[in-house]
Structures are given as structure tokens and as C-alpha cells.
Amino acid sequence: MNRKSIIILIVGLLFFSCIILRTEAQEPKLVPRQLLIQDARQLAQILDLTHADPHIRGGGNIAFHGRLQEIIRRMGVAKAGVREQNLYGSTREEDMVTVDYEMAERALEWLEYINTGADEQSIRQFFLERVASTKGCQAIIHHWARFRKWDEEEFFRFIMEALGRIPVELAEKGDRRAAASLERRMKFWEYALANPARIKRALEDMKKTDLKKAAVALARRYLPDDAVVRNDIYFVLFGASTAFSVGKENGFDLLQLPKTNDGRLDVDQIVLTLAHELHHSGFSECVEKNTPRIQEDERIMLLGILAAEGMPTYFINKPFEYLVEMKSSGIEFNNSLAQEWENNLSRLAELFREAEKDIRLNFEGVIGQKDIFEKWMGGLQGPAYALGSAMFSTIEKNLGLDSARLVPRNILEFLVIYNKAADKENRKGSRCFIFDRKLVDQIARYRPQRVEKSRATNPIFTLIFFVLEGRITSDYDY
Numbered sequence: 001m002n003r004k005s006i007i008i009l010i011v012g013l014l015f016f017s018c019i020i021l022r023t024e025a026q027e028p029k030l031v032p033r034q035l036l037i038q039d040a041r042q043l044a045q046i047l048d049l050t051h052a053d054p055h056i057r058g059g060g061n062i063a064f065h066g067r068l069q070e071i072i073r074r075m076g077v078a079k080a081g082v083r084e085q086n087l088y089g090s091t092r093e094e095d096m097v098t099v100d101y102e103m104a105e106r107a108l109e110w111l112e113y114i115n116t117g118a119d120e121q122s123i124r125q126f127f128l129e130r131v132a133s134t135k136g137c138q139a140i141i142h143h144w145a146r147f148r149k150w151d152e153e154e155f156f157r158f159i160m161e162a163l164g165r166i167p168v169e170l171a172e173k174g175d176r177r178a179a180a181s182l183e184r185r186m187k188f189w190e191y192a193l194a195n196p197a198r199i200k201r202a203l204e205d206m207k208k209t210d211l212k213k214a215a216v217a218l219a220r221r222y223l224p225d226d227a228v229v230r231n232d233i234y235f236v237l238f239g240a241s242t243a244f245s246v247g248k249e250n251g252f253d254l255l256q257l258p259k260t261n262d263g264r265l266d267v268d269q270i271v272l273t274l275a276h277e278l279h280h281s282g283f284s285e286c287v288e289k290n291t292p293r294i295q296e297d298e299r300i301m302l303l304g305i306l307a308a309e310g311m312p313t314y315f316i317n318k319p320f321e322y323l324v325e326m327k328s329s330g331i332e333f334n335n336s337l338a339q340e341w342e343n344n345l346s347r348l349a350e351l352f353r354e355a356e357k358d359i360r361l362n363f364e365g366v367i368g369q370k371d372i373f374e375k376w377m378g379g380l381q382g383p384a385y386a387l388g389s390a391m392f393s394t395i396e397k398n399l400g401l402d403s404a405r406l407v408p409r410n411i412l413e414f415l416v417i418y419n420k421a422a423d424k425e426n427r428k429g430s431r432c433f434i435f436d437r438k439l440v441d442q443i444a445r446y447r448p449q450r451v452e453k454s455r456a457t458n459p460i461f462t463l464i465f466f467v468l469e470g471r472i473t474s475d476y477d478y
């Protein structure tokens with residue numbers, strides 16, 4: 001298929017869409033815009049998959065997808081005047097994000113009930129009936145059930161052990177990690193039992209701020225316009241992971257949220273954390289939609305991590321701007337994090353070389369998830385965060401935000417875009433690292449093979465999330 005036939009196909013599709021839109025204007029039953037957009041994407045996908053090189057005469061992959069997005073944008077404009085309320089409008093993203101405080105509220109009521117001196121049987125019954133049934137509590141259970149036997153009864157026991165109301169199971173004795181984890185959860189739950197009113201106030205403060213709106217707006221600023229953010233966010237009392245993610249369920253432990261120097265909840269920081277997570281969701285959805293199967297393909301895992309973590313870290317958390325502030329914050333966690341960042345940034349040249357080597361080994365199938373996680377995701381925030389951020393910094397400075405926003409559309413082009421930005425920077429006299437052009441080209445041309453459903457690995461981004469979530473928040477001193 002040559003360029004001409006591609007254009008004819010696309011124009012044909014546009015024309016066809018217009019007919020549908022006109023028909024819709026006369027009849028109340030509408031063809032949803034999303035279906036039209038899906039059609040356009042499917043067409044592009046078919047071209048992508050079946051044609052040897054559909055982009056060759058059209059200015060390359062990025063230009064091709066740029067034009068596709070323009071068509072999709074026009075479909076949106078055409079639709080906006082018809083039935084705005086029912087269509088994707090400016091608030092669509094918020095409609096797909098829910099923030100739920102119920103588990104935390106019920107758990108606080110339960111702690112107050114314990115403080116009234118209720119008997120053990122009633123305490124248990126209150127928990128199972130009122131707390132365990134909440135969606136937030138179920139999300140905790142889904143999260144833990146991936147690693148161990150876990151249900152409502154187990155969670156109840158987990159808390160009662162932390163509160164010292166039942167003996168700790170023998171299996172955990174003598175295990176140092178289990179002892180440290182027990183110590184942590186005891187600290188959180190004992191504090192919660194002693195201060196439910198204080199936590200309640202913190203919760204009220206959070207509810208007064210429109211966290212959802214602020215976080216969604218921030219996340220979307222750094223995503224392609226058509227990216228959809230879908231997340232259910234639960235604020236819970238947990239005492240284990242500071243945050244976790246199972247599919248679109250995201251939990252944040254109220255007992256471990258970041259706080260300011262004077263001990264109040266750091267709402268700005270919470271917005272950044274939420275926005276970072278929402279960005280993952282939009283990024284992941286965008287990757288899935290535009291380049292299906294990539295997320296299941298372990299061969300581009302390191303590249304995927306650099307893109308998926310570098311982007312929200314650089315644009316949302318802004319480590320380069322806040323490093324000094326983090327260091328002087330007086331909060332131990334921030335100090336350690338800043339130190340780790342400084343260490344990684346001081347060896348950026350080495351990280352670039354290592355990344356080139358590992359991206360190649362990963363692409364050749366020599367190294368996989370285990371090696372990559374150990375080397376690039378270890379520590380509070382691994383070297384992947386620093387390197388990915390540095391890459392997006394070069395892209396933004398030289399090509400602008402819009403070029404950075406192309407990355408989720410095709411992460412196989414991440415290195416192409418980066419190299420282009422670095423070339424531009426180097427023409428000004430800098431000495432930015434340039435990834436081996438042959439490797440960059442090979443990856444950009446790569447089309448993942450279909451993975452058998454039974455053999456499919458966990459989607460990369462899901463893996464990133466649950467490794468990451470446990471360490472993104474704060475000091476533990478509530």
C-alpha cells in the first residue's frame with residue numbers, strides 16, 4: 001500500500017465519519033465518538049501491522065501518528081456541539097477517576113469502638129461487617145492476595161497483632177524482615193488507636209481539597225490529549241505498603257501519607273503522588289491503545305520503565321527543581337531520597353552508557369525483568385528515575401513539551417526522539433549522550449510478536465506499579 005492509498009483510506013474514513021455525524025444530528029441515537037476514534041485507530045493499526053513500512057513516505061512514524069491524532073481531534077470537535085453532556089468533554093477524565101475515603105472512615109469508627117471497651121467478639125464483628133466490606137478494604141485484600149494467602153480474617157488478625165491484642169503467629173518469629181514489618185505496623189496502628197480524632201481531622205482536611213481535580217489536571221498536562229485516565233483511588237488504613245496498585249485500583253495508606261515539618265498532611269505532596277500514579281494509568285492506556293502487545297513484551301522492559309517513570313517524575317515531581325528543598329526539609333525520607341538523586345545525577349554519563357548496554361541486552365533477550373529491577377529500580381527511587389528524567393529534560397528543552405507527549409503513543413520511538421533532542425543540544429556545543437543509532441533504529445522498527453495468553457507475562461507497567469508504590473511516599477513518623 002503506498003502513501004496515496006493510505007491517504008485515500010484516511011480521507012474515506014473521515015468522510016464516512018462525517019456521514020455518521022450528520023445522521024446522528026438528525027436522530028437522537030448517537031454513535032459514540034469513542035467508537036469512531038476506535039475505528040480510526042484500528043485502521044491505523046491494521047496499516048501498521050500489515051504493511052511493511054506504512055510510514056516511509058509520510059514523514060515517519062511520528063508524523064503518521066500526528067496526522068492520525070489530528071483526525072481524531074477533528075472528530076472530537078465535530079461532535080462537541082451535538083450532545084456535549086453525553087460525550088467526552090473537558091470533564092471526561094474526572095468521570096473516570098474516583099476517590100473513596102470510606103474504608104479509612106469506617107476503620108476510624110472501628111478504632112473508636114475499640115476504645116469504648118467493647119468485647120473481642122463485637123470488635124471482630126464490627127470489623128468484618130463494617131470495615132471489611134468497603135471497596136478500599138477489598139482493594140487491600142486484592143493487593144495482598146497476589147503474594148500470599150489473604151482475606152478479611154487475615155487482615156483482621158494482621159491489625160489485632162499490630163495492636164498487641166492477639167499473639168503474633170509463630171511463623172513470623174526469628175525472621176528479621178517480618179520483625180521489622182511487625183514493628184512498623186505496630187507503630188502505625190497503635191498511633192491510630194490512640195489518635196483517631198487527629199487522623200479524622202487530617203482526613204477532613206483532605207476532603208476539603210479537591211485532590212482529584214488537581215491531580216487529574218496535573219497528570220493530563222503531560223499526556224497526549226486523547227489519553228484516558230482511569231483510576232479508583234482508595235484512602236485506607238493499612239500499615240503495610242504506603243501505596244499500592246492492582247489494575248485500576250490504587251490504594252494510599254492514610255497512616256503513611258507525607259507530612260509537612262509541622263506534622264500536618266502535606267496536601268501538595270499528596271496531589272503530586274496521585275498525579276504521578278494517574279499519569280501511569282493514562283500512559284499505560286495510551287501505550288495499550290496505540291501499540292498493543294508492547295506492554296506484555298519483556299524485551300522492551302527497560303525502555304518502557306525509563307519512559308513510564310521518567311516522564312511523570314521529570315514533569316510532575318520535578319526533582320531538578322526540588323532537590324535543594326528536599327535536602328533541607330528536615331524530613332529523613334526526603335533527605336535520603338535527595339541524596340540518592342544526587343548520587344545518580346552525578347554519574348549520569350555512566351548511567352547513559354549502562355542503559356545503552358542494558359537496553360540492547362534486554363532487546364536481545366539476554367536480560368529480563370529480574371536483572372532490570374535489581375539494577376534500575378533498586379533503592380528509594382532507582383537510577384531509572386534519574387536517567388528517565390534527564391532524558392525528558394533534554395527532550396523538553398530542545399524539542400518542547402509536545403514532542404515529549406508523543407512518547408506514550410509509541411515508546412519504541414522514545415530513543416529516536418531523545419537522540420533528536422540531544423543532537424540539537426550538541427549543535428549548541430553540549431556533549432549529550434547519543435544512543436547508538438543502529439540500535440535506536442532497530443527498536444523503532446520492532447513489532448512485537450503476538451504473545452500466547454497463557455504465556456503472557458504481567459504487563460510491564462503493572463509490575464512497575466507494585467514495585468514502586470511501596471516506596472513513593474513519606475517518612476513514617478505520623
Ligand SMILES: [Zn+2]
Nearest residue numbers: 276280309468
Ligand atoms: Zn511511577
